[in-house]
Each structure stands twice: as structure tokens, then as C-alpha cells.
Amino acid sequence: MNGIDSSPIRKAFELARSIEDPINLSIGQPHFPCPANIVEAICKAAKDGKTAYTLTGGIPELKEAMTEKYKSQNQIGYAHPDRMLVTSGISSALFLLFNALVNPDDECLIVSPYFLMYPAMLKFYGAKLLTVDESFQAKDLESFKNKKIKLIIFSNPSNPTGKVLSKDQLRALANLAESTGAYLISDEIYELFDYDQAFYSIGAEYEKTITLTGFSKTYNMTGLRLATILASSEVIKALTTLQQYTVVCAPSITQWAGIEALKTDMTSYIQDYREKRDFVYESLKNHYEIAKSGGAFYFFFRVNGTDEDFVKRAVEKKLILVPGYIFTESHNYIRLSFATEWDTLRRGMLALKELAS
Ligand SMILES: Cc1ncc(COP(=O)(O)O)c(C=O)c1O
Numbered sequence: 001m002n003g004i005d006s007s008p009i010r011k012a013f014e015l016a017r018s019i020e021d022p023i024n025l026s027i028g029q030p031h032f033p034c035p036a037n038i039v040e041a042i043c044k045a046a047k048d049g050k051t052a053y054t055l056t057g058g059i060p061e062l063k064e065a066m067t068e069k070y071k072s073q074n075q076i077g078y079a080h081p082d083r084m085l086v087t088s089g090i091s092s093a094l095f096l097l098f099n100a101l102v103n104p105d106d107e108c109l110i111v112s113p114y115f116l117m118y119p120a121m122l123k124f125y126g127a128k129l130l131t132v133d134e135s136f137q138a139k140d141l142e143s144f145k146n147k148k149i150k151l152i153i154f155s156n157p158s159n160p161t162g163k164v165l166s167k168d169q170l171r172a173l174a175n176l177a178e179s180t181g182a183y184l185i186s187d188e189i190y191e192l193f194d195y196d197q198a199f200y201s202i203g204a205e206y207e208k209t210i211t212l213t214g215f216s217k218t219y220n221m222t223g224l225r226l227a228t229i230l231a232s233s234e235v236i237k238a239l240t241t242l243q244q245y246t247v248v249c250a251p252s253i254t255q256w257a258g259i260e261a262l263k264t265d266m267t268s269y270i271q272d273y274r275e276k277r278d279f280v281y282e283s284l285k286n287h288y289e290i291a292k293s294g295g296a297f298y299f300f301f302r303v304n305g306t307d308e309d310f311v312k313r314a315v316e317k318k319l320i321l322v323p324g325y326i327f328t329e330s331h332n333y334i335r336l337s338f339a340t341e342w343d344t345l346r347r348g349m350l351a352l353k354e355l356a357s
Contacts, residue, residue, distance in 0.1 A: 003123075004120060004123065004124075005027035005233075006281045011325045014234070015315060016320045016321055017229055018259075019315070019318050019320070020138055020309045021271050021318065022211050022318050022319075022320050023317075023318050023319045023342065023344055023347045023348045023351060024320045024340065025319065025320060025336045025337050025338070025339060025340065025344070025345075025348045026321055026322045026335075027337050027339060027340070028130065028159065028218065028298075028339075029216070029220065029222045029339065030217060030220040030269070030297070030339050030342045031339045031341060032132055032220055033220060034098050034123070034219055034220040034221055034224075035219060035261075035264050037260055037263075037264060037265075038219055038221070038257050038260050038261050038264060039257075040260075041235055041257040041259070041260035041261075042224070042253050042254065042256070042257040043205050044256075045252070045253040045257065047086050047258035049109045049118065050252050050253055050256055051152075051171040051252055051253065052252060053248060053249055053252070054086075054250070054252045054255060055249065056184075056240055056244045056248065056249055057084070057085050057086060057236075057240050057243075058084070058085065058086025058228070058250060058255060059086070059252075059256070060251070061256075062086055062228075062255045062259050063084050063086065063228075064081060064257075065251060065259045065262050066079070066084060066086075066213070066228050066230075066262070067079045067080060067081055067084070067230055069213075069262055070211075070230060072335075073099065073331060074191075074199075074201040074203065074211070074229065075201070075204040076201060076203045076204050076211070076346045077204075078207055079177075079230060080215060082233050082236070083230055083231060083232065083233050083236055084228055084229065084230055084236065085228065085229045085231075085236050085243065086225070086226070086227075086228050086249075086258075087226075087227050087228065087229060087247065087248055088225040088227075088245065088250045088251065089214060089216060089222075089225040089226060089227050090187060090189050090212050090214045090216070090227045092119060092225070092227070092247055093199065093212050093227050093229045094117060094118070094121055095121065095246075095247075096128075096229075096239045096242050096243055096246070096247070097183075097185065097210065097229070097239065098121050098122055098124070099125070099149075099242060099246075100235075100242055101120060101150060101151060101183060101235075101329055102125040102126075102127050102150055102151070103125070103126070103150075104125065104126030104127075105126060105127075105128055106125075106126075106127050106128065106131055106150035106151075106293055107127070107128045107129075107130055107147055107148065107149050107150060108122050108127045108130065108132070108150055108152075108153065109130045109131070109132060109144060109149050109150050109151070109152045109153070109159075109176075109182070109253065110122075110129060110131050110132075110135055110150065110152075110153055110154070111132055111133075111134050111136075111152075111154035111155075111165075111173075112131040112132065112134065112327075112328050112329070113158070113160050113161055113300060113324070113327040113328035113333070114131070114154070114155070114156075114327060114328070115136065115155050115159045115160070115327070116151050116152075116186065116326050116327055127150070129149070130144065130149070131230055131329075132144070132241050134154075134158060134161060134163050134165070135167075136172070137169075137172070138168065138169075138171075138175075139281070140170035141172050141173070141175075141176045144176055144180065144192060145179055147177065147180060148180065148181075149176070149177075149181075149182040149330045150172055150179045150183065151182050151183040151184075152177055152182050152183070152184050153187065153189070153294075154173070154185075154186065154187065154188040155188075155189065156186060156187070156188060156190075156191075156193055156202075156295075157169070157190040157191070157193060157294060157295025157296040158190075158196075158295070158296060158298075158321070158356055159189075159190065159296055159299060159327075160298050160300050160324070160335040161291075161293065161299075161300040161329040162277075162294055162296045162297070162299060162300065163291075163293070163294060163295075164188070164194055164197070164199075164294035164295045167200055168219025170186075170202040170207075171202075171206075172322035174202055174205070174206035174209070177206070177208065178206075178208070178261075179247075181229070182209055183208075183235075184201050184202070184206065184209050185209075185210045185212065186203060186209050186210070186211050186212065187212045187214075188211060188212060188213055188214075188218050188296075189212065189213070189214035189216060189218075189227070190217055190295055191213070191218075192218045192266055192270060193217070193218075193270060193295050193296050193297060194294065194295040195270075195273070195274045195276060195277055195294060195295060196294055197220050199295075199337055200327060203230065207232075208232065209230075209231075209232040210227055210229060210230070210231040210235065211229070211231070212227060212228075212282065213227060213228050213230070214226070214227040215227060215254075215258055215261055217296075218261070218266060219220045219264065219266070221254070221257070221261065224251065224254040224257065225250060225254060226250055226251070226254045226255065226257075226258050227250075227252055229291050229300060230321055231340065239337065246288060259273070269309040273297055273338065273339070276297075276299070276338040276339075276340075276345060277292075277338060278301060279338075279345065279349070280293075280299055280345065281293070281299070281334060281335065283299065283328075283352070283353070284299070284349065284353075284356075287303070287352065287353055287356035287357075288301045288303065288352075288356060289301065289302040290302070296324075297337055297338050297339040298335055298336065298337055298338070299335070299336045300324060300327070300333050300334070300335050300336075301333065301334055301336070302332050302333055303329065303332060303333070303334055305332075306331045306332065307323035307324045307325055307331050307332060307334055308325070308331070309325050310323075310334055310355070311334070313355060314351065314352075314355060317351040317355065318351070319351040319352070319355075321334050321335065321336055322331055322335040322336075322337075323335075336348075336352075
């Protein structure tokens with residue numbers, strides 16, 4: 001633990017607290033409140049006395065609802081309650097997965113830039129990290145084919161870049177997993193925030209995929225802790241045993257609310273973020289080297305000088321951003337979150353234009 005830097009994102013939170021009226025574009029969670037029908041469902045579950053431990057694997061009603069969701073929305077025909085584990089968020093799913101699957105010196109391939117928890121947690125278990133840039137083509141994976149890779153992990157759409165991997169890229173990763181025997185872990189926590197196409201789950205065609213589905217970002221349920229893992233029944237059995245002796249179960253009332261969440265139409269929220277995505281891109285494209293984000297609620301763009309210097313200069317304008325080095329090896333990128341009010345976003349774009357000149 002002493003060798004692990006605790007999340008520098010926390011520093012951004014602390015900074016935001018010390019500035020009056022900050023322009024906070026550092027936050028990795030939705031700005032809208034959790035929809036009222038979901039909050040009602042939590043209250044109802046509590047009032048109905050559903051506060052006891054649940055089954056370790058999750059309540060059957062939620063697993064049934066998730067099975068339907070995987071089949072109808074993700075085209076994952078083999079989805080089944082026996083292949084599912086309900087967890088306390090994807091963070092908890094990662095903890096269970098890495099604990100169960102990774103041994104010291106195992107090589108693990110991460111698509112980069114990456115969600116910072118992947119390398120941080122993998123290091124707990126002594127894994128050796130390999131990375132491949134998210135712009136990869138199938139031929140770029142050739143060099144990994146002769147390695148003994150334990151797992152391949154990526155978030156799609158990506159935190160921190162907003163990149164949505166193409167079908168060709170997903171297939172190339174699945175082929176690599178198949179030929180090396182690696183577990184393929186697809187973290188789909190931002191799946192609803194895919195702005196330009198219908199989101200595609202690689203699990204739809206590669207049955208050995210371990211698909212992670214979260215409720216945190218889609219419905220602003222970050223503090224409520226809910227996610228599901230869809231995997232082979234063998235993996236699920238191992239993870240369920242581990243959950244039984246560690247996390248025990250996902251919060252009971254949240255599981256009941258999860259069923260209601262799945263019935264909630266989020267179209268207008270997604271449209272709001274699509275417009276914000278367009279606005280940020282149009283505002284910055286002539287000032288920075290920036291690619292249009294395809295999903296999630298982030299941009300990852302290049303700055304002159306180091307990311308840390310840029311973050312310091314931004315603070316002088318009350319603007320809070322996250323330095324890119326925590327998501328990648330480079331020190332020249334900044335992560336911007338557009339999950340905020342229009343007014344804050346407009347102020348942020350003005351500040352960024354000034355910082356570019
Ligand atoms: C890609 C990705 N995966 C997982 C998580 C953690 O999600 P949860 O709240 O379900 O633990 C986050 C949160 O920032 C994330 O960005």
C-alpha cells in the first residue's frame with residue numbers, strides 16, 4: 001500500500017473546495033440528480049423492510065431484469081442469471097476479478113489511456129502491465145500473440161478519452177484473447193453515452209467476454225454502489241465465493257432500485273450530454289490538438305508544456321481539470337469532463353481559450 005499513490009483525482013476535489021465559485025470540469029460523475037422514480041424505489045424498498053442481506057449473487061428479480069437487458073439491448077443471447085453476479089459497483093467487480101484471476105508476475109494488457117483503477121489494482125496482485133494505445137489496429141496486436149497474457153481490460157466508451165472502440169478493434173482484442181487464453185474484460189459503465197452510433201458490446205459475439213455493466217454513471221447512482229458481471233458460470237462461481245467472504249452482497253435497497261432504473265428512459269439526459277460534447281469540441285478545436293469524443297463525458301486533449309503546469313495555470317482562472325499522466329504515460333494531456341451545467345461549461349471554454357493563447 002505504501003508504494004501506491006492514492007488517487008490524484010482527490011487532489012482536484014480538494015482544490016475545488018478551496019476555490020470560490022470554481023469552474024469544475026474534473027468530475028467523473030453525472031451532474032443531473034438520480035431520476036425521481038429510482039429514488040422512490042429506494043425509499044419503497046427500505047419502507048418494505050428490504051434491508052437484510054440479500055443472496056450473495058444478488059436478488060433473482062434484478063438478475064432476471066438484467067438478463068432481459070443484456071438480450072434486448074446488448075444482443076447477448078447467452079445471458080442468464082447463472083452467469084451473473086451483482087456487485088457493489090464496478091470497482092468491487094474489479095477487486096473480485098483481479099483477486100480471483102491474477103497471480104504475481106501475470107502479464108495483463110490494458111488499453112491506454114486507461115481508467116486509473118486498472119493499473120493501480122492490478123499492481124496489488126503483482127501483475128506486470130502491458131499497454132496498447134487505443135488507436136491500435138489489428139496488426140499492432142501481433143506482438144502480443146506469443147505472450148502468456150492473463151487478462152485484457154479496457155473501458156468502452158473510454159474514461160478518460162471518450163473513445164468508442166470500433167468493431168474491428170473489439171474483434172482484434174477478442175481474437176488476441178482467444179489465441180492467448182486471456183480473459184477479455186469489457187468495462188461498459190458508459191454504454192448509454194455513445195453519441196454517434198448504437199453501442200456495441202463485444203460480448204454479443206465473443207461468449208468468453210467478461211462484461212461489466214454499471215449503474216453509477218447512467219443514472220447518477222455512484223454512491224449507491226451497483227453493477228453486474230456477466231461471465232462464464234465457472235468464473236461467476238469463483239467470484240461469488242469470494243464475494244461471500246468479502247463484500248457479502250451489493251446493498252439490498254439499491255438492488256431493488258436497479259430494477260426500476262432499467263425501466264427509466266434516459267434519452268433526454270443523453271441528448272443533453274451529446275450537445276455538450278459538440279459544444280466543447282466546437283469551442284476548442286481551433287485552439288488545441290483535440291479529437292472529438294465519441295462517448296462517456298470526457299475529452300482528453302493535448303496541451304503545450306506539461307499537464308501539471310497547465311493544471312496550475314488553469315487554477316489561476318478558477319478552472320479545475322485533471323492532469324493526463326494518471327491515465328497514461330504521457331505528460332502532455334488534460335482530461336476534461338463536460339458533465340456539468342451549461343453555465344459552468346461556457347465559463348470553462350472561455351478560460352480554456354485564454355489559456356491557449
Ligand atoms: C471506466 C470506469 N469503470 C469503473 C468505474 C467505477 O464505477 P463504480 O461506481 O461502478 O464502482 C468508473 C468510475 O469512474 C469508470 O470510469
